[in-house]
Amino acid sequence: xxxxxxxxxxxxxxxxxxxxxxxxxxxxxxxxxxxxxxxxxxxxxxxxxxxxxxxxxxxxxxxxxxxxxxxxxxxxxxxxxxxxxxxxxxxxxxxxxxxxxxxxxxxxxxxxxxxxxxxxxxxxxxxxxxxxxxxxxxxxxxxxxxxxxxxxxxxxxxxxxxxxxxxxxxxxxxxxxxxxxxxxxxxxxxxxxxxxxxxxxxxxxxxxxxxxxxxxxxxxxxxxxxxxxxxxxxxxxxxxxxxxxxxx
Numbered sequence: 001x002x003x004x005x006x007x008x009x010x011x012x013x014x015x016x017x018x019x020x021x022x023x024x025x026x027x028x029x030x031x032x033x034x035x036x037x038x039x040x041x042x043x044x045x046x047x048x049x050x051x052x053x054x055x056x057x058x059x060x061x062x063x064x065x066x067x068x069x070x071x072x073x074x075x076x077x078x079x080x081x082x083x084x085x086x087x088x089x090x091x092x093x094x095x096x097x098x099x100x101x102x103x104x105x106x107x108x109x110x111x112x113x114x115x116x117x118x119x120x121x122x123x124x125x126x127x128x129x130x131x132x133x134x135x136x137x138x139x140x141x142x143x144x145x146x147x148x149x150x151x152x153x154x155x156x157x158x159x160x161x162x163x164x165x166x167x168x169x170x171x172x173x174x175x176x177x178x179x180x181x182x183x184x185x186x187x188x189x190x191x192x193x194x195x196x197x198x199x200x201x202x203x204x205x206x207x208x209x210x211x212x213x214x215x216x217x218x219x220x221x222x223x224x225x226x227x228x229x230x231x232x233x234x235x236x237x238x239x240x241x242x243x244x245x246x247x248x
Contacts (some may be wrong), residue, residue: 013234015184016243019191020203022179025172027200032169039162042154051152054145059133059140065129073123080116087112187232190241198240205245214238 072161096102180188194202204213209223216237218226226233227244234241 015187016203016226016241018179019187020182020205020240020243022176022183022191023195023201023203025176025179029169029172029176030065030200033164033170036162036165036169038166039158041164043158047149048147049144052140052147053235056137056140056144059137061135063130063137066126070123070130073119073126077116077119077123081111084109084116089182102131103155171182190232194240198238202241204235204240204242205243206239207245211235211238211240211242213240218242 075145078186087105089108090096091102091105131248183191191202198213201213204211206212206218206223206226209220214235214237216235222233226242232241
């Protein structure tokens with residue numbers, strides 16, 4: 001049976017690999033928390049619904065104004081007709097026999113009718129505009145319903161995603177606790193200091209004889225120390241902890 005590996009090698013690999021595993025867990029936790037925060041913002045974002053609701057209110061206000069304009073035009077036409085009727089009765093009723101008075105009355109009736117034609121044209125324009133405004137209001141109402149339905153479906157999907165992320169976060173927190181429990185207190189303190197300094201990237205795996213974080217070349221003796229030494233080794237350029245990597 002082959003002899004067990006030297007204790008120093010087991011200790012070195014355990015320290016570096018444990019910190020690297022802690023970093024991987026923290027990276028996943030940070031991604032979970034970031035996405036959960038995004039989902040919370042998205043769930044609270046009602047800008048599309050509010051915009052559609054404002055558009056509906058504007059369209060309804062314009063439709064109401066158009067209805068008022070139609071009623072005013074109808075009233076004006078009706079009032080003008082009420083003026084024409086007695087004038088025509090007087091003109092054609094035979095009560096007036098003076099030719100000059102009849103001529104003047106005829107001219108008045110014609111003027112009243114010309115103005116009535118103008119009022120009726122305005123009434124027609126108001127009715128056509130009113131139809132457009134009613135259609136716009138109906139379209140705005142449909143748009144609001146569509147946006148609200150889409151928001152409901154989106155919220156359902158986001159809530160399901162949030163629930164899954166919460167479960168993942170709980171699992172990662174448990175894994176983190178297990179990793180931290182196996183770390184030396186001094187190693188954990190060093191990790192936390194470096195994490196604050198380097199914004200999350202603390203442990204850099206060697207890649208073809210270079211630091212996996214900053215890319216600086218590592219001397220052969222330093223590479224050997226990283227693989228075999230009992231102490232944590234830090235990069236001389238970026239100060240991150242160097243890790244030999246799996247299978248090194």
